[in-house]
Structures are given as structure tokens and as C-alpha cells.
Amino acid sequence: MRAVQERNLKTFFIDVIRWNLQGSYGFRIFRVILLIFMGLGVYAYSFQARYGLEVTGMNDIVSWGFYISNFTFLVGVAAAAVMLILPAYVFHDPDFHRVVIIGEGVAVGALIMCLTFILVDLGGPLQAWHLIPVIGIFNFPSSILAWDVLVLNGYLLLNALVPAYILYSHYRGRKADERKYRPFVFLSIFWAFSIHMVTAFLYQGLPARPFWNNPLLGPRFLASAFAAGPALITLVLAVIHSSTSYKIDRSVFNKLRLIIVISAIINLIMLFSEIFKEFYFPTHHSSSAVYLFFGMDGHTSLVPWIWTSVCVNLLATLVLAFNPGKNNPKVLLPACLFLFVAIWMEKGIGLIVPGLIPSPLGEVVDYLPTWVELFVTLGIFALGITVVTWLIRAALIIEQSYNPNAS
Secondary structure (H helix, E strand, O other), X not given: OOOHHHOXXXXXXXXXXXXXXXXXXXXXXXXXXXXXXXXXXXXXHHHHHHHXXXXXXXXXXXXXXXXXXXXXXXXXXXXXOHHHHHHHHHOOOHHHHOOHHHHHHHHHHHHHHHHHHHHHHHOOXXXXXXXXXXXXXXXXXXXXXXXXXXXXXXXXXXXXXXHHHHHHHHHOOOOOOHHHHHHHHHHHHHHHHHHHHHHHXXXXXXXXXXXXXXXXXXXXXXXXXXHHHHHHHHHHHHHHHHHOOOOOOHHHHHHHHHHHHHHHHHHHXXXXXXXXXXXXXXXXXXXXXXXXXXXXXXXXXXXXXXXXXXXXXXXXXXXXXXXXXXXXXXXHHHHHXXXXXXXXXXXXXXXXXXXXXXXXXXXXXXXXOOHHHHHHHHHHHHHHHHHHHHHHHHHHHHHHHOOHHHO
8 A cells, every 4th residue: 555644535546446456367357247247237228218118027007116126125235234333333342343344335335226226217317307406396305205315315425425434544544533423323323224214104105005005014124124134244244254364253243143133033023924914814905915925817926936035034044043053154154145035035026016916906917027127137236246346345455454553
């Protein structure tokens, strides 16, 4: 790194770019693969920009599909960073303090993917002009969507600026002034809960959609987020531990496992409570749940999807709870991966699509994403992973070279 006296904001950004353009041969190949996926996403989106949303699997009945499903899930992944921020900054846990910057990097990447999914679902970025305050009609505070725009962008700024200030201070060889960033840390903790609750309120506030009109939806959003998010962070930390010189203490994985287990159990209890409500004494309001779990009028495309999700979710939770092998990575990491995928399946398409079926007129259709939606989604995920790797790589280099005793 540059000499301390030469380090300023300009050299900070230059070094971040330089570090990310360097690396091992395998790391550069990984970067190229991500660029290829982003290129495929742009290519697929060009079809959508040319022909409109008719090239997707969405229609007049299923107006929210794969894009909104991934958006809903990723909001939870972003909110889950609070599970590291709370013990690290508030309770001064030294184990979490070493890895909190990684969790915040994951949150920034997830939020960028969230906002990108919204843009592609609108049909194009120019469709969002009316959501810009002053320029458009923001409809604040009456519109829940306006609240969602505020909390998502606000949380993105908090998770980007607080770590950026801390890293820039360490880059210059001095300790970050806690008085300057601590109030924003507390604000981000509140904001983390709000981004997912407001997203849940968007669905709960639609009385014509009984599948979403459930008081448990908001709390279950949080429970599933605090299970899936830390599961992903565990996988990221395992990759960092095995492929870099920045070693993660074993106690971090154990603490994360406990957070995941408690959240996953609460999520399952709420899920089974909803299933009981829908099927113990079914009414016409149970039609969406019937379509999801058993099919309706010969339309069964989501039935294997949801049953796979529930079974994998239950199995992964049991494995993490009983912890065979005592945090053996060969057991812990696959369980975290399967739990993450299971919640993505259930909280994504398993939540969004059934809420729209049947239509208010009783129409039932099957929804499956087209190649355009799949490739656009692949490109957005590649963008998010690129952002996360850029942020984390720079953070690890700075933190490893920073000597707190010298500041």
C-alpha cells in the first residue's frame, strides 16, 4: 500500500480499483465469467426493451413474477446484515467485529440487486421517473411504495457510507472516530427491520389478495431473512477463510449457526401456522394456498416447487439444529446452502405467484419464467456478486494492513 502520508480520497479509489484488477489466475477467470453473465443479462434485457414485458412469462393475471420474487427475497438478505451489526457495534463482540464489514458488503450487493430487479420489472429505467421526489409525484406518505423507495435507498446509503468511512480511516492508518459513525449504526439497525417490514406491508395492504393478507407475513419475512441472510454470510466467510489469508475464527461460525437455527425454527413455526389456518377449515380465501400446495384445475407447476422447498427447509434446519460433526464444514456449509436455496424457493415464487392466482374473476393460469427473465436474473446476480467481491476484497486488504496500535 502507499505510504500513509500519500493516502487521500483519490488514492483510496485508485487503490481499490487496482486491487480488484489484480489477483490470481483463478480469480481473474471468475471475474471474466461474471462479466459474461452480465453480458448475457444485457442481451436478454435488450429483447425486453425492444418488445416489452410480453417476452416474459408474466401476463394480465400474474403481473409479478420472477423479478419481484427475487426482489422480495433479496430485501431479506440485505436486512440480515443487522445480525452482525448489532453484536459487533452495540455489544462490542470482538469475533463479529472482524467480519461485520463483510456482512455489510453483502448487504450493499443485495440492495443493488433489489433496485435493479425493480427497474427491469418496470420495463425500463425511464418508467421510474415519477418515483423521484420533486421531479415526479412521490405520493408520500400515503403510498407504501414511496416508503419502500425511501427505506431501500436509505439503507443502501447507510451500509455503504459507514463502512466506507471506517475503511478510509484505516486506509489512512488512523482509527475511525466512533462518535461520527455510531449514531448511523444505530439508525441502520432500525432501518434494517424497516426495509423488510415495509416490503411485507406492500403485500399485506392488498385486501383483494387474501394469500398475503396475513398478520404473520411481516414477522415471517424477518424470521426467514435472519435465517437465509446469515446462511449466505456463513458461506461467504467460509470462502474467504479457505481462499485468502484473512482467517475467520471458528466461534464466528458457531454463533452464526445459532442465529440461523433460531430464526429458521421460528420461520418454520410461522409457516406451519399459516398452513394450518389455510387447510384446517378451508374457505374460498384458501384458493391460493390450494393452488400452491395441491394444484387447481390441472395447473400444478408450483406443487413440486413448494413441497421441495418445505422438505429441504425442514431437513436443513434439523441438520443445523442437531449439528452433527460439531460445526464440521462438510456438514455445516451444505446445510447452510440448502437452507438458503429452500427459503429462496418458498419466499420467492412460492410467495408471489400464488398471491395472484386465482384472479378476482377466478381464472387460473400457470406461470413459468421465460429465458429472458432467467438470463436477466442471471445478469443481475452476476452484478451483485461483482459488487460484493469488489467491496470485500478492498476491505480485507485494508483491514489486514491496518495496525490499530499505530494510530
